Amino acid sequence: MSLRDLRGRTAIVGVGTAGCGEAHGMSDLEILSQAAKAAVEDAGLAMKDMDGLCTANLNSAMWPLNVVECLGIRPKFVDGTNIGGAAFVAHQLPAMLALNAGLCDAVLVCYGSTQRTATFGRKERTAARNILDPNPFEGPYQPFNPPSSYALIAARHMYQYGTTRRHLAEVAVAARKWAQLNPEAFSRDPLDIDTVLKARMISDPFSAYDCCLVTDGAAAYVMTRADRAKDLKKKPVHILSNATAAWHRSVSGMRDLTVTPSKESGERAFAAAGLGPKDIDVVQIYDAFSINTILALEDLGFCGKGEGGPFVENGAIAPGGKLPVNTNGGGLSCVHPNMYGAFATIEAVRQLRGECGERQVKGAKTAVVNGNGGTAASSQSTSVLATAGAL
Amino acid sequence: MQTNEQGGAEARYQAALNEGRFSIQRCNDCHKHVFYPRVVCPHCGGASLAWVEPKGTGTVYSTTTVRRKPEAGGDYDVSLIDLDEGVRMMSRVEGVPPAEVKIGMRVRAKVVDNKGAGLVVFAAEEAK
Numbered sequence: 001m002s003l004r005d006l007r008g009r010t011a012i013v014g015v016g017t018a019g020c021g022e023a024h025g026m027s028d029l030e031i032l033s034q035a036a037k038a039a040v041e042d043a044g045l046a047m048k049d050m051d052g053l054c055t056a057n058l059n060s061a062m063w064p065l066n067v068v069e070c071l072g073i074r075p076k077f078v079d080g081t082n083i084g085g086a087a088f089v090a091h092q093l094p095a096m097l098a099l100n101a102g103l104c105d106a107v108l109v110c111y112g113s114t115q116r117t118a119t120f121g122r123k124e125r126t127a128a129r130n131i132l133d134p135n136p137f138e139g140p141y142q143p144f145n146p147p148s149s150y151a152l153i154a155a156r157h158m159y160q161y162g163t164t165r166r167h168l169a170e171v172a173v174a175a176r177k178w179a180q181l182n183p184e185a186f187s188r189d190p191l192d193i194d195t196v197l198k199a200r201m202i203s204d205p206f207s208a209y210d211c212c213l214v215t216d217g218a219a220a221y222v223m224t225r226a227d228r229a230k231d232l233k234k235k236p237v238h239i240l241s242n243a244t245a246a247w248h249r250s251v252s253g254m255r256d257l258t259v260t261p262s263k264e265s266g267e268r269a270f271a272a273a274g275l276g277p278k279d280i281d282v283v284q285i286y287d288a289f290s291i292n293t294i295l296a297l298e299d300l301g302f303c304g305k306g307e308g309g310p311f312v313e314n315g316a317i318a319p320g321g322k323l324p325v326n327t328n329g330g331g332l333s334c335v336h337p338n339m340y341g342a343f344a345t346i347e348a349v350r351q352l353r354g355e356c357g358e359r360q361v362k363g364a365k366t367a368v369v370n371g372n373g374g375t376a377a378s379s380q381s382t383s384v385l386a387t388a389g390a391l
Numbered sequence: 392m393q394t395n396e397q398g399g400a401e402a403r404y405q406a407a408l409n410e411g412r413f414s415i416q417r418c419n420d421c422h423k424h425v426f427y428p429r430v431v432c433p434h435c436g437g438a439s440l441a442w443v444e445p446k447g448t449g450t451v452y453s454t455t456t457v458r459r460k461p462e463a464g465g466d467y468d469v470s471l472i473d474l475d476e477g478v479r480m481m482s483r484v485e486g487v488p489p490a491e492v493k494i495g496m497r498v499r500a501k502v503v504d505n506k507g508a509g510l511v512v513f514a515a516e517e518a519k
Contacts, residue, residue: 136401136405136427137426137427137480137481138481140505140508140510141469141481141482141483142457142467142469143455143457143469143481144457148455148457148469151455152453152454152455152469152470152471153453155453155454155455155494156452156453156494159453159494159495200458201456201458202458203455203456203457203458203469204455204456204458204490205455250481251471251481252427252471252479252480252481257452257453257471
């Protein structure tokens with residue numbers, strides 16, 4: 001079986017989010033449960049129908065066990081792979097294989113984090129990880145990660161291609177303009193380029209607005225085989241392809257700071273889907289930092305290498321621009337609870353269903369989702385999604 | 392042959408640094424240099440990696456200034472350095488303000504004491 005053989009044979013049939021922004025007093029597992037329930041009900045299924053599970057968490061090495069116990073499910077297929085925030089896009093391929101091999105009938109992909117409001121939050125987790133999973137060849141230099149690693153990537157891109165801080169700011173402003181059309185987005189205040197440029201610097205060339213939000217949030221979606229999907233409650237969104245590339249852990253292990261794993265995952269995903277960038281109506285890119293959007297647009301082939309800065313100029317990826325990118329507001333302005341991949345997937349599904357209200361991209365039939373993982377564009381996973389009519 | 396008494400590659404690298412010596416590896420099979428230290432060559436899969444002393448010279452491949460409050464020590468540099476042997480490492484460039492560290496700058500390694508452990512940092516070649 002090749003990736004091409006799986007084209008369109010799996011669909012996303014239910015999506016749900018919970019606890020986005022601030023979920024005071026709630027645990028990771030509690031908001032994950034709420035999102036899972038919402039996704040299952042959205043599909044018109046019951047929790048007991050979930051006989052496949054894909055999930056991961058930054059604090060827990062055996063997180064699928066926490067989830068099966070809490071939800072009361074006994075899945076026949078479990079994938080707990082954690083390659084960072086790309087995981088919840090990368091979970092699709094093993095789930096597609098398991099579903100189409102008949103190992104299971106419905107896979108629940110789910111995630112939840114209360115990093116913003118939890119007592120054991122971001123600061124404590126970072127300190128613990130430095131002990132449990134040290135990086136002896138970078139740690140002593142105290143990079144403020146993840147911002148510093150992506151800042152090194154951005155600085156090299158600027159040096160090689162003349163990308164400017166203003167180009168990066170265009171990405172942040174476009175994300176904010178989409179967020180202003182999304183009632184569920186966390187940051188909706190007006191934002192302009194000068195404000196981004198003059199904001200507090202974090203790790204050059206990034207100011208605070210080049211960096212993703214730190215919020216709570218949970219997201220879940222349900223996958224089934226296409227033949228079953230057509231009888232369910234909502235219009236199915238078919239997965240034409242999914243491909244993942246994992247290249248390194250640390251920024252010092254990245255061979256060319258201006259080329260990301262999306263170059264490989266995007267080529268494989270587009271080839272299997274039989275589509276190219278020009279066929280795509282809406283793009284959801286994991287924007288951990290402003291540079292991520294520029295790099296993904298280049299590496300997925302929406303523009304040439306080094307042309308990402310000019311490509312995003314003059315509101316080109318903002319509402320009303322030439323390419324709708326991160327229509328929920330992305331990790332920069334909508335939601336970012338440590339790992340965002342499932343949220344990017346869900347926004348693509350909602351766009352292809354036509355459920356996006358004021359921010360709806362009219363007639364959207366195809367979408368690309370590009371997950372990003374790790375502290376240095378370490379792993380990336382690309383999916384091409386389409387409505388039944390665009391199969 | 393490397394023995395357990397001498398420690399693994401990481402331990403031996405640090406032990407040498409603690410004595411003020413900066414060493415990297417070179418694969419006896421494919422002859423490429425390797426950093427960080429490993430027990431299996433990431434280029435060819437070979438398991439015979441020799442320790443060599445690098446020239447110590449290199450070029451800044453990328454750089455960022457990490458912003459920190461003055462009371463916590465102020466801003467500092469984090470850079471990626473390409474050694475002339477063809478390997479890359481994270482480090483910092485000392486002796487110039489962080490904002491003056493530039494991509495393409497020629498730098499030279501030195502081993503400094505970091506809380507009792509040896510650490511490789513770099514200085515701008517002109518400023519040595």
